[in-house]
Each structure stands twice: as structure tokens, then as C-alpha cells.
Amino acid sequence: MERLFMAECPVCHQSFACHYDEMRHSKVKLFCPSCRHRFVPEEAASLDERPDAARASTD
Amino acid sequence: MPKDLQSFLQQVRKQTGDLIEIERPVRPDDFEVTALLKQLEDRRQYPAVQFNNPLDMYGKPSAFPLLSNMYATRERCAVMLDVDPATPNYEVSLAFKEKAAGKIKPQTIAPESAPVRENVWQGKDADVGHLPIVKHFAQDIGPVLTMTHVMRSKQGHYNASFAKTFYKWDPHEMVVSIHTRDLSRIVKEYEIHDEPAPIINVIGHHPAFHLASLARNPWGAEDYETIGSFLGEPLRLTPSVTWGDKFMVPADADLIIEGEIPPGQRDVCDPFGEVGRLYQAQCLRPVFNTKAITFRHGAVLQDIFSGFRDCFALGAIPKEAAMEAALRARFPNLHAAHSPDSSCGIHAIYISVHNLQPGQADAIGKAALEAMPITECVVVVDSDIDVFHEPSVLWAVFTYADVAHGLSVMGTGQHVVSNQGTRLSFASTKWSGRVVVDATRPQNAPFPPRSEVPPEVIARVKLDDFLPKRGTVAGYANIPVGAK
Known part of the structure; x- marks a missing residue:
């Protein structure tokens, strides 16, 4: 299964799925789809990065 | 007249009559379009819907009506493929297969004769914010234009x-x-040469144009010829505004965005509520720099209600056609194949066969999985089970399938591999196993027959001849079926 992680926005606390290989350690800022806040994963209110945590998909 | 979106809408009005137009203004970027479509779906109503007064991204009235839900019934898909809407099931799949195998060379016309060149926005005027772009789901990263590129x-x-x-x-x-x-390979080709890659988004055309873009062509195939086959006539092309005759565009489109992908530039993309009703994870995808927007007078912008009925047929029909192409020669007793709405037209395929031979259910199921890597579950039934009627298929599963012997699980799964270096599987749940369910009637032991009303009596005794006329019995008018 594709590895994903869930990131919780530090501003609005919405959690959303992110592609692990592309987004977790690439220094790219995540974009909160709810409030448009941009933050690096380390700034997330919480991260769920268990290897089997997310069952959503990437394209 | 060449086939275009307007000619198709006229055809729908005449043949299926299920196009509704909404005059009240809506805010597509504030979920209002999908909120209304969802309520229709909850009522099990699936008309094509044209919103005549949507707002643009600035909250102002857009010049473009917005059309959605066009693919939500197989009857309309039948009309798109020149099939009688009274036979919307496997007949549509077979028509798709036939058209996908055909080629008709496109025809070039001058820009001054091309409807899509009637209006041209370039430079700072090419502002996509003037379009009524739909934001579909709560966690979508933004409004999206999701049609043929x-x-x-x-x-x-x-x-x-x-x-x-x-x-x-x-x-x-x-x-x-x-x-x-x-498309990924073409992006890479241009990046290797450090050149911007031209790309167009065709946001309105005859719906067969978009269906054709789902045909599984090999690399190197000329898709404009395939589209001609789907339209049943040469696709008319005209030089683009941005690249001239180096990039030809569909002349009869309603609206085209011409853009360029700068080499190596990526931006954050997704989440988006995809076909499989899950959000795609946030990732990095190519930047699209808009160069021009061209459109005909009265242009209509098309959208797809992803994750709902509007997109299921787009997944199912090409898969059913692919099953026919892959299995027919090896299994001449193949009857029909269907990828059901419950699997979003992605995850499952139901296959029916005539005169099943011993061991054939397992073989045909595995061959189907081999032909369609994205599919995770194949259910094989006898031909007296209608694969387009899911309760019948599930009845066969619950009645005939022998869990101890009738399941074949293929262990490690199979993933689509992209040239971007990551495992990609389009909206799949991506469990590691794939399964074939043999739900054919057991043949190796005595087994009671399925109860049936004698078909000759059903043919003789017509329901409408016996039902009272509507309104003649108290309360009968509320019954949805009956003689008129």
C-alpha cells in the first residue's frame, strides 16, 4: 500500500493526507486545504506517519 | 454540421429529455454546484444539469454556463456513442470497444472558420478566474478544471x-x-530538452470527445484519429493561438485553455476527492502557465462530479470494453462484463459466461485481473445473472460462492508504476491482495434450481394490461409504476 501521512494544520486543525515520499522530508510547505495556511510538516499540530496509517490514495 | 457540445445537448433534449437548466446564480467555488448535484443523487435522480448563471472566481457573473452530471446515466452515454438509449448496458461497452479500435483522420480548418477561435483572451486577459470553476469537496485544495487535456x-x-x-x-x-x-512521459520528454511543454485543457466539446480520451491506446497512437472514430466523423482541428500549427487544437470545442508546463517546476497539488470517493494525498505536480483562453460564442464549461455517478460510467465503460477485447478470443463463451457503481467503476468487475467449463471461472477471473491491473475484485457468474443488476450478482455470491473453494486470492497485489518513480494507483484502495470470486452455479454436486416465474407467462401476461389506470384507485397515483 502507498505510504501516506496525515498532517494536522496548526491553525485550523484540519487533518489531511499527504504523499510521504514527496512531502514528508522535502522541505516543501504543505498547503492546508481548509484555511490555506502553509506549513512544513514539523510545524503540524500533529502528524500520523505510521506506515499503515492512511488508506487514502494518491494519483 | 460537425458534432459539438451544442448539437449533443439538442440530441439529449430530443432523445432522453433529461437535461435541466438552473437559472438561479450559484457559486461553484463554494461547493454550491456539488451540493445541488449531491441532493439530486440522494433522490436517485441523475439528469444532466446546466447552471446558466454561475459566478466566477471573483464572485461576479461568469460569461460561461456550467454543465455537469452529463455522464451520470448509461442512457446518455449510449447516445454519445450512437447506441440506442433503450439498450444502455453491454451494448454501450461493445460500441466503445469498436470505436476505440477505429481511426478517422482529422481535418484541418483555418482559424477564421473555427468556432473555438471566435473569442481569444491572451496575455493579461487570459485570466482563468473569469471561469466558473467548481470546488467539489470539503477538503479539495481548490477549484478544479477536470476534463480532457x-x-x-x-x-x-x-x-x-x-x-x-x-x-x-x-x-x-x-x-x-x-x-x-x-502525458507523464510527454512532460518528461520536454524536461529532458529543458523546454516548456505545450498543453491544452479542452473544457467543452461533444461528450464523445471526452469518452474517446479514455480509450486505452498504445504509446505513439494518434489520439485525434481515435476521437474521430468516436465522433463518427473527422475531428476538425485548427492552429492554436500560442503555437500556431505546431500544436493543433479541436476547432469545434466550446472552450480551450492553452498553457505551458515550465520544465522542472512543481507546485503543491491535492487533496482532491477522486473517482473512488477518497481524497488523493497532497503531492507535487507540474505548474500550468496559462497562455490563452479561446472560446466560441455561447460557450459552455463542462465539469465532472467526481466520486459520484457522473464519473462511474467513465471508469466502467472503458474497462468493460477492455474486458471484451482481452477475454473474447480466449473465452468465446464470455457473455458480458460490468464494473459496478458500488466499486466506482474501478475496483470490481462482474463477468458472466455461457456454458461454463470446469475451472473456467478461476481462469477467466485471473485473466481479467491480468488485463486490468487497477481492478481488485472479479466476480464470475453464469449468464442468467445480469451483471448490470447488482442485487442479482450479490445473490449469486451469497448463494453459489463456496468460500472454502471458490475464492482465489492473488497475494501481493499489483500496482501501476508511473515514470515519476512512485507507485501510483488511480484512486485505488491499494490493498495488497486481489480476489476472484467464483459465483457460478455449482456443477459438481446436486444443487436446487433457482426459482423462476415461467418466462412464457411473463411474456403473455402484460402488467400494464392489468394495472388500474393512474388515479382510478385511491392512493394509486403515488405508486411510481403503472399504466398511464
Whole structure:
């Protein structure tokens, strides 16, 4: 299964799925789809990065 | 007259009559379009819906009506493929297969004769914010234009595929989510040469144009010829505004966005509520710089209600056609194949066969999985089970399938591999196992027959001849079926 992680926005606390290989350690800022806040994963209110945590998909 | 979206809408009004037009203004970027479509779906109503007064990204009235839910019934898909809407099931799949195998060379016309060149926005005027772009789901990263995109390979052939271009609150810069093998390869070709890659988003055309872009063509195939086959006539092309005759565009489109993908530039893309009703994870995808927007007078912008009925047929019909193409020669007793709405037209395929031979259910199921890597579950039934009637298929599963012996689980799964180096599986749940369910009637032991009303009596005794006329019995008018 594709590895994903869930990131919780530090501003609005919405959690959303992110592609692990592309987004977790690439220094790219995540974009909160709810409030448009941009933050690096380390700034997330919480991260769920268990290897089997997310069952959503990437394209 | 060449086939275009307007001619198709006229055909729908005449043949299926299920196009409704909404005059009240709606805010597509504030979920109002999908909120209304969802309520229709909850009522099990699936008309095509044209919103005549949507607002644009600035909250102002847009010049473009917005059309959605067009693919939500197989009856309308039948009309798109020149099939009688009274036979909307496997007949449509077979028509898709036949058209996908055909080629009709396109025809070139001068820009001054091309409807799509009647209006041209270029430079700072090419502001996508003036379009009524739909934000579909709560966690979508933004409004999205999700119809056929076309790119041209360095070898010269055109590839047409569904993709998504996300609005990023910038008039001229978007991000494009490309997930098909061929478009990804073309992007890479241009990046190797450090050149911007031309790309167009065709947001309105005859719906068969978009269906054709789902045909499984090999690399190097000329998709404009395949589209001609689907239309049943040459696709008319005209030089683009941005690249002239180096990139030809569909002349009878309602609206086209011409753009370029700068080499190596990526931006944040997704989440988006995809076909499989899950959000795609946030990732990086190519930047799309808008160069021009061209459109005909009275242009209509098309959208797809992803994750709902509007997109299931787009997944199912090409898969059913692919099953026919892959299995018929090896299994001449194949009856029909269907990818049900409950699997979003992705995850499952129901296959029926005549005169099943011992061991054949397992063989045909595995062959189907081999032919369609994205499919995770194949259910094989006898031909007296209608694969387009899911309760019947599930009845066969619960009645005939022997869990101890009738399941074949293929252990490690199979993933689509993209040329971007990551395992991609389009909206799949991506469990590691895939399964074949033999739900055919057991033949190796005595087994009671399925109860049936004698068909000759059903043919003789017509329901409408016996039911009272509507309104003649108290309360009868509320019964949805009956003689008129």
C-alpha cells in the first residue's frame, strides 16, 4: 500500500493526507486545504506517519 | 454540421429529455454546484444539469454556463456513442470497444472558420478566474478544471487524457495533476530538452470527445484519429493561438485553455476527492502557465462530479470494453462484463459466461485481473445473472460462492508504476491482495434450481394490461409504476 501521512494544520486543525515520499522530508510547505495556511510538516499540530496509517490514495 | 457540445445537448433534449437548466446564480467555488448535484443523487435522480448563471472566481457573473452530471446515466452515454438509449448496458461497452479500435483522420480548418477561435483572451486577459470553476469537496485544495487535456509528444503524436488543472487564486498560474502514463512521459520528454511543454485543457466539446480520451491506446497512437472514430466523423482541428500549427487544437470545442508546463517546476497539488470517493494525498505536480483562453460564442464549461455517478460510467465503460477485447478470443463463451457503481467503476468487475467449463471461472477471473491491473475484485457468474443488476450478482455470491473453494486470492497485489518513480494507483484502495470470486452455479454436486416465474407467462401476461389506470384507485397515483 502507498505510504501516506496525515498532517494536522496548526491553525485550523484540519487533518489531511499527504504523499510521504514527496512531502514528508522535502522541505516543501504543505498547503492546508481548509484555511490555506502553509506549513512544513514539523510545524503540524500533529502528524500520523505510521506506515499503515492512511488508506487514502494518491494519483 | 460537425458534432459539438451544442448539437449533443439538442440530441439529449430530443432523445432522453433529461437535461435541466438552473437559472438561479450559484457559486461553484463554494461547493454550491456539488451540493445541488449531491441532493439530486440522494433522490436517485441523475439528469444532466446546466447552471446558466454561475459566478466566477471573483464572485461576479461568469460569461460561461456550467454543465455537469452529463455522464451520470448509461442512457446518455449510449447516445454519445450512437447506441440506442433503450439498450444502455453491454451494448454501450461493445460500441466503445469498436470505436476505440477505429481511426478517422482529422481535418484541418483555418482559424477564421473555427468556432473555438471566435473569442481569444491572451496575455493579461487570459485570466482563468473569469471561469466558473467548481470546488467539489470539503477538503479539495481548490477549484478544479477536470476534463480532457491534450499534449503533443516530441515524436509528433497527440495524446488526449483526462487530467485536472487546479485554480490557485492566481490569474495565470495553475497546477496540473497528470496521472496517465503517456502525458507523464510527454512532460518528461520536454524536461529532458529543458523546454516548456505545450498543453491544452479542452473544457467543452461533444461528450464523445471526452469518452474517446479514455480509450486505452498504445504509446505513439494518434489520439485525434481515435476521437474521430468516436465522433463518427473527422475531428476538425485548427492552429492554436500560442503555437500556431505546431500544436493543433479541436476547432469545434466550446472552450480551450492553452498553457505551458515550465520544465522542472512543481507546485503543491491535492487533496482532491477522486473517482473512488477518497481524497488523493497532497503531492507535487507540474505548474500550468496559462497562455490563452479561446472560446466560441455561447460557450459552455463542462465539469465532472467526481466520486459520484457522473464519473462511474467513465471508469466502467472503458474497462468493460477492455474486458471484451482481452477475454473474447480466449473465452468465446464470455457473455458480458460490468464494473459496478458500488466499486466506482474501478475496483470490481462482474463477468458472466455461457456454458461454463470446469475451472473456467478461476481462469477467466485471473485473466481479467491480468488485463486490468487497477481492478481488485472479479466476480464470475453464469449468464442468467445480469451483471448490470447488482442485487442479482450479490445473490449469486451469497448463494453459489463456496468460500472454502471458490475464492482465489492473488497475494501481493499489483500496482501501476508511473515514470515519476512512485507507485501510483488511480484512486485505488491499494490493498495488497486481489480476489476472484467464483459465483457460478455449482456443477459438481446436486444443487436446487433457482426459482423462476415461467418466462412464457411473463411474456403473455402484460402488467400494464392489468394495472388500474393512474388515479382510478385511491392512493394509486403515488405508486411510481403503472399504466398511464
